[in-house]
Amino acid sequence: MDRAELLRSVTAVQDGLTTRAQALRAGFSRHDIDHLVAVGQWRPLARAVYLTDGRHGEPAARRCRIRAAVLSLGPEAHVVFGTAAELHGIAGLSCGDEVHVALPGRAAKLTRVSDPAIVLHQLEHAPSAVRPVNGIAATTPLWTVAEIILREQRYPAVAVLDSALNRGMLTAECLSMIRALIRGRRGAVAARGYLAEADGRAQSPLETRTRLRCVDGRVPPDVLQLEVRDGDGHLLGIGDLGWRGPRVLAEADGRNAHGTPAAAFADRRRQNRLVNAGWTVLRFTWADTLQPDYIPWTVRQALAMTRSR
Known part of the structure; x- marks a missing residue:
């Protein structure tokens, strides 16, 4: 050769x-x-x-740049935090151009990184906490999520938990293991609260944020991914968030899932079926979640109108 x-x-x-x-x-x-x-x-x-x-x-390509960063730092290097979540396919964080890489103590102290996109962390991980993802060493989903929720604010932290559960990267039993992993660490008190709010039925960070806005506004949905059927049992549609008594649904309209003409036409047909069946359908975007009061106010108005019929 x-x-x-x-x-x-x-x-x-x-x-x-x-x-x-x-x-x-x-x-x-x-x-x-x-x-x-x-x-x-x-x-x-x-x-x-x-x-x-x-x-x-x-x-x-992004994965190529992540791999290059790890290769440049030697055999003990592995990706952590949002970069590890990205490799595992766990949504909820935006890393931008940054690549978060960890090295154990002495190796990290002796390493100088000239590339501003590479963020080097001095962290010790047992071999069991690291595994290859497409040949790139990364913290396992369990460790990745545990370390993220110690560092992040509530909305992105819960979104990461929801995504990991929804995609089968974590199970309900894993949440108990995370509680043990973070015990006594800085940020653990807040992180335990995030664990209590996690719900793997959320299918996107936008759905998580919409739900949390409703919770914070004291109009929490009583069900997620609500299937609405007609009298013959035919599926009319599935609502991201549902209030069954007043027959109100809320949809989180992300660009990826709803941004094509075909998706828009399908959404309209589904909404018509639901409205004809007596349901009020609300639609929210990412921009709506940036305003603390808008989503709960809109939901509260819809609930009041249906109850006054």
């Missing part, structure tokens, strides 16, 4: 990336590496980490 084939066997499982050390072991010289970078065939993504098969001028 020549050096090019040997290196391809490495980059094939690393999103097209190679470290300088890996390239040297494959048979490339330092001069070869510097030349490939100089002519633009290889692109540096982190310290001594190169993208070998990216198109010139195109931004590297």
